[in-house]
Amino acid sequence: MCARRLLGSRLARPAAAASALASYAATTAAGLVRGSTPLLRAGLVCLACPLGALQLVAASLSLSVEAGSAALIAAALTLFAGRLFCGWLCPVGPLATEVVAVRKSHDWRLGAVMLASAAASSLLFRLPAFCLICPVGLPFKAVILALYGAHPAWAVILVLAPLLAVALISRRAAYWCGALCPVGVLLGLVGSSSLLRVRLNGRCTGCRACDRACPSGLHPASMSWRERVACTLCLRCLAACPLGSLSLVPHGKARAAELARRKLLWWGDHRI
Amino acid sequence: MKRREFLKLLAVAPLVPLAAAAARAGGPPKLVRPPGALVEEEFLARCARCGACIEVCVTGTLEPVSPLLSLAAWGTPMVNPLKAPCEFIHGRCEGILPCVQACPTGALMMVGTEEIKLGSVEWMKENCIAYRRGGGCLVCKEVCPVPNAIEVRGRIPYFNWRACVGCGRCVHACPSQPKALRLTARGARRVRP
Helix, strand or coil: CHHHHHHHCCCHHHHHHHHHHHHHHHHHHCCCCECCCCEEEECCEEEECHHHHHHHHHHHCCCCHHHHHHHHHHHHHHHHHCCHHHHHHCCCHHHHHCCCCCCCCCCCHHHHHHHHHHHHHHHHHCCCCHHHCCCCCHHHHHHHHHHCCCCHHHHHHHHHHHHHHHHHHHHHCCCHHHHHCHHHHHHHHHCCCCCCCCEECCCCCCCCHHHHHCCCCCCCCCCCHHHHCCCCCCCHHHHHCCCCCEECCCCCHHHHHHHHHHHHHHHHHHHC | CCHHHHHHHHHHCCHHHHHHHHHHCCCCCCCCCCCCEECHHHHHHHCCCCCHHHHHCCCCCEEECCCCCCCCCCCCEEECCCCCCCCCCCCCCCCCCHHHHHCCCCCECCCCHHHCECCEEEECHHHCHHHHHCCCCCHHHHHCCCCCCEEEECCEEEECCCCCCCCCHHHHHCCCCCCCEEEECCCCECECC
16 A cells, blocks of 8 residues: 555656666766666666667668667567656656646557657668657766766756656647657557556456546556557556556456456356 | 647657758768777767767767767767877777777777777967977977877977877877867778778
């Protein structure tokens, strides 16, 4: 119950995202993590932004072993955890969209258009095009710029501008993370059937509290794979459900108990 | 989302190609790159702008290109001899090139010391102490690792841009204010993929 209250707090996601960026800055300054978006490396473990890797392939028509394996690791993590990065670790989404009233949307067709246009522009102009303006990646780059001699104003601009842009777009046009972000759409497409995803693991009375809580305007209690692409795993629905019937884990205890109960109801009479 | 609204939002989509086109306008920038850098076109395509080379730079000469300098190249590494020289020759990095080893995408390639030429220095004699006083100083000659890049005639240094490898030691050491030397990409030898 305590964990659920923590999930429901408006501060939880901004705090998680801010501390993720802060710990990136600290480990980078300490020399433990090398590189920034779209390619990070800590010791032998490397991690790439899937969209960044895709654009590098499109721009240079080649892929180094390190970048390829880093993208594979990211894909594997996404197959496991879905868009948990979007909901909790992205340096802009959780920070910008918790503080403004977003225009709910999970129509990610435009995000798919952005994704295609990022790949096509990279191919055409021979550079990772979306990386130049990517709101997800710029705050990480700000750390490198701040640490290695750029004017401090750049760091401030590169952190604040994406936050403002995402907040403004989410408020005026449509929820950035749910409908527009090409990085999110790519992660969502890879992880639409991830192991961790919002599932109904108990009784549902149809009160629609989860619908009201969802910033993407989804119905978390039952989602098709197309709708799951837009689910950022912000977990507001988990906190909102009055019965606590929604969970991330596959076949939780409640689900097992419910299945056992149904089996008993169905088979009970015949067995005895 | 309604169709009209969707079409309105669709106007955002050309933002990415527009940004890329704006970045590409004016051709590839002429920047002094780290050792082993691919030819500029190929370098811009392969460099992930992750900054790993900048972080491992032993001397601290590498810095990220500012967005004001070039949109297409911002975040990519460049050599700034005002901060420190590049020690790929007769220095701590000779034969090791930590920046090249750190590059995850192959935008920097391992090359032999004798094949590296980052660029060359440009001499602005109106700032040169030796030239103005009719001789002396010669700190540049003292620190230069290449035997025939700086020729001293009448106690005034003359710079041979063909022999210069562009390590930037002379620029870093030049005591004149403003500096009499500037590192440029002229004559840089870049790797073909």
